Amino acid sequence: MTDAFRIATRRRAIHGWLLLSPALVMLSTFAFYPSVATLWASFFSRETRRRPSEFIGLNNYRFLFEDPTFWKVAGNNLLYAGVTIPISIALALVMALWANSKIPGKSFLRTAYFTPTVLPMIAAGNLWLFFYTPDIGVLDQLFGLVGLGSMNWLGRPETSLWAICIVTIWKESGFFMIFYLAALQTIPPELKEAADIEGASRWTYTRRIVLPLLMPTTLFILVNALINSVKLIDHLFILTKGGPSDSSKLILYYIWELSFAFFDSPMAAATTVLVLAVLGIVAALQFGLLDRRTHYQ
Amino acid sequence: MSDPFVELREIRRQWDGKGGVRGVSLSVPRGAFVSILGPSGCGKSTLLRLLAGLEVPQSGQILIGGQDVTHAAPAARGLSMVFQSYALFPHLSVRENILFGMKVRRASRAAQAEKLAEAVAMTGLEGLEDRKPGALSGGQRQRVALARAVVAGHPLCLMDEPLSNLDAKLRHSVRRDIKTLQRRLGLTVVYVTHDQSEAMSLSDHVVLMKDGAVQQQGAPEDLYTRPATPFVAEFIGDPPMALVEGAALGQGAAQIGIRVEKIERAHVDDADLVAQVEACEFLGGETRVLLGHPRARGLGLILTGRRELAEGTAMGLALPDEHRVLFPAPGGQKDPQQNYGATDRQTAPRDGRKAPSQQTEEVSR
Numbered sequence: 001m002t003d004a005f006r007i008a009t010r011r012r013a014i015h016g017w018l019l020l021s022p023a024l025v026m027l028s029t030f031a032f033y034p035s036v037a038t039l040w041a042s043f044f045s046r047e048t049r050r051r052p053s054e055f056i057g058l059n060n061y062r063f064l065f066e067d068p069t070f071w072k073v074a075g076n077n078l079l080y081a082g083v084t085i086p087i088s089i090a091l092a093l094v095m096a097l098w099a100n101s102k103i104p105g106k107s108f109l110r111t112a113y114f115t116p117t118v119l120p121m122i123a124a125g126n127l128w129l130f131f132y133t134p135d136i137g138v139l140d141q142l143f144g145l146v147g148l149g150s151m152n153w154l155g156r157p158e159t160s161l162w163a164i165c166i167v168t169i170w171k172e173s174g175f176f177m178i179f180y181l182a183a184l185q186t187i188p189p190e191l192k193e194a195a196d197i198e199g200a201s202r203w204t205y206t207r208r209i210v211l212p213l214l215m216p217t218t219l220f221i222l223v224n225a226l227i228n229s230v231k232l233i234d235h236l237f238i239l240t241k242g243g244p245s246d247s248s249k250l251i252l253y254y255i256w257e258l259s260f261a262f263f264d265s266p267m268a269a270a271t272t273v274l275v276l277a278v279l280g281i282v283a284a285l286q287f288g289l290l291d292r293r294t295h296y297q
Numbered sequence: 298m299s300d301p302f303v304e305l306r307e308i309r310r311q312w313d314g315k316g317g318v319r320g321v322s323l324s325v326p327r328g329a330f331v332s333i334l335g336p337s338g339c340g341k342s343t344l345l346r347l348l349a350g351l352e353v354p355q356s357g358q359i360l361i362g363g364q365d366v367t368h369a370a371p372a373a374r375g376l377s378m379v380f381q382s383y384a385l386f387p388h389l390s391v392r393e394n395i396l397f398g399m400k401v402r403r404a405s406r407a408a409q410a411e412k413l414a415e416a417v418a419m420t421g422l423e424g425l426e427d428r429k430p431g432a433l434s435g436g437q438r439q440r441v442a443l444a445r446a447v448v449a450g451h452p453l454c455l456m457d458e459p460l461s462n463l464d465a466k467l468r469h470s471v472r473r474d475i476k477t478l479q480r481r482l483g484l485t486v487v488y489v490t491h492d493q494s495e496a497m498s499l500s501d502h503v504v505l506m507k508d509g510a511v512q513q514q515g516a517p518e519d520l521y522t523r524p525a526t527p528f529v530a531e532f533i534g535d536p537p538m539a540l541v542e543g544a545a546l547g548q549g550a551a552q553i554g555i556r557v558e559k560i561e562r563a564h565v566d567d568a569d570l571v572a573q574v575e576a577c578e579f580l581g582g583e584t585r586v587l588l589g590h591p592r593a594r595g596l597g598l599i600l601t602g603r604r605e606l607a608e609g610t611a612m613g614l615a616l617p618d619e620h621r622v623l624f625p626a627p628g629g630q631k632d633p634q635q636n637y638g639a640t641d642r643q644t645a646p647r648d649g650r651k652a653p654s655q656q657t658e659e660v661s662r
Contacts, residue, residue: 191384193351194445209388
């Protein structure tokens with residue numbers, strides 16, 4: 001090995017690290033370090049004025065599993081994810097297929113579908129508060145027209161979580177539609193023509209050609225939707241604050257409460273660690289299982 | 298000639314009165330190989346799409362096998378199509394691509410396997426059945442598209458510039474495959490191309506189009522030896538026909554065309570024309586001498602062996618009467634006195650050449 005070669009190799013390595021360093025620094029500071037610190041904090045007891053914080057191992061996790069509220073909130077979040085993810089993805093696909101066809105006013109249609117995405121979640125929450133409010137809300141006014149009585153959508157434990165789900169679907173599907181729309185536009189029109197000549201119906205073409213070609217997009221959206229189902233809780237602050245009696249409380253809102261309402265940051269840390277672990281496992285499963293069955297161009 | 302298998306009657310399809318096809322009639326006998334030839338934008342692809350049912354005509358009638366299919370769905374017309382871009386389904390294997398139509402039509406498994414083996418053998422794709430199109434070369438992809446077209450067993454096959462995405466060498470081999478397939482299966486093929494040599498070598502019948510209308514149709518040798526218009530004369534053949542102003546030869550016709558290989562060398566004193574050497578192209582067995590004359594374009598002379606002639610050398614040419622094609626002045630559209638000498642044919646691409654109308658525009662500049 002010549003000196004010149006060694007210097008060139010070293011220079012390449014240095015360049016590589018230099019290019020890597022901004023991301024490395026940012027991610028370490030704002031993602032890796034906080035994650036590890038959270039994990040560490042979850043092993044300590046809550047600090048009070050009398051008792052200083054002490055290492056209690058996995059006790060926080062044990063308390064958590066014994067806490068019925070935690071299970072209630074986890075169940076809520078599962079239902080929330082199970083309802084909002086499939087429905088918003090299916091709606092997004094249908095809207096994209098429609099907005100991609102040759103119809104008059106399709107740019108208006110696309111804009112209309114995309115508008116909820118542009119709104120901040122808090123604004124969306126206020127908007128839907130105006131829909132849901134008993135007696136004076138838009139929904140009640142409409143139901144009043146057909147002779148149905150007043151309904152407190154957000155104030156009843158049976159309906160509050162469903163009302164939250166609807167807001168999320170409304171908010172998310174337009175966003176996912178944009179991805180589907182972009183993916184649909186990369187499918188060459190000749191494929192449709194070739195399928196037409198072979199006698200494939202519109203449904204066969206969609207099922208056998210379009211859906212498989214959209215799989216990479218679906219996978220991407222699925223991961224995003226899953227993360228959002230845990231991450232997106234802004235509207236809870238406006239609409240229900242998790243109530244009534246925890247019926248619409250989601251896990252991240254619960255973490256926020258533990259940490260900033262009950263000032264029990266070790267418990268909040270333990271819950272966060274659990275959420276991170278579950279999300280990580282699910283994302284790995286999604287990519288591992290679906291990736292093999294997905295065709296990338 | 299038996300009664301026509303495919304018949305187009307006064308087909309018209311235009312977009313805001315522009316482009317497309319204006320009143321084209323065509324009849325194709327069963328088992329014929331018909332090329333639709335023309336420069337880009339002449340409407341040849343539109344014509345094919347109208348025939349396939351991917352486009353609906355504004356007026357006119359389309360008959361296939363004696364039935365009026367003008368408004369029938371593509372699948373109801375009993376035809377298959379090969380696209381320029383192959384139009385293979387990227388997520389399906391070669392086998393699934395070929396069998397897509399049969400699966401849609403719910404053919405039995407045995408029939409599928411039999412047809413697949415047949416089509417794969419015919420197109421030389423053995424051993425590639427499980428590959429995705431992305432793992433195939435351009436030539437192989439086009440063979441898959443051919444196999445997909447063949448496997449349907451339709452008597453009519455439409456091809457939209459199937460070779461233009463392939464490199465020159467592959468083009469020749471796939472071209473031969475297409476011809477062999479067509480002969481063996483007795484297919485009726487309508488083949489769209491902008492490459493006159495493809496059209497000439499493959500087809501029984503050539504339809505030359507320009508600006509949405511048919512300029513001339515007939516057997517390849519008819520178009521070659523007896524072009525109906527100067528456009529045809531210059532589009533067909535490599536090199537294209539030389540065009541000389543009638544006055545320069547003392548004849549009444551506006552233009553006189555002659556094939557370069559029919560031009561003979563003559564002594565300057567008793568020559569029909571005296572032209573200047575512009576360049577010599579050595580082609581192996583012969584040398585093509587490109588000549589310039591102020592009142593002619595595309596003049597050339599073919600000499601055997603290798604010749605080097607200095608630029609500007611005066612050459613006497615004899616243009617035998619029996620090989621001259623006379624073109625009367627077109628109904629006042631063109632100026633018969635246009636200055637042909639300035640047209641520089643050498644700069645035009647030899648293959649897939651542009652329409653001469655574009656060149657005359659360059660002249661007038």
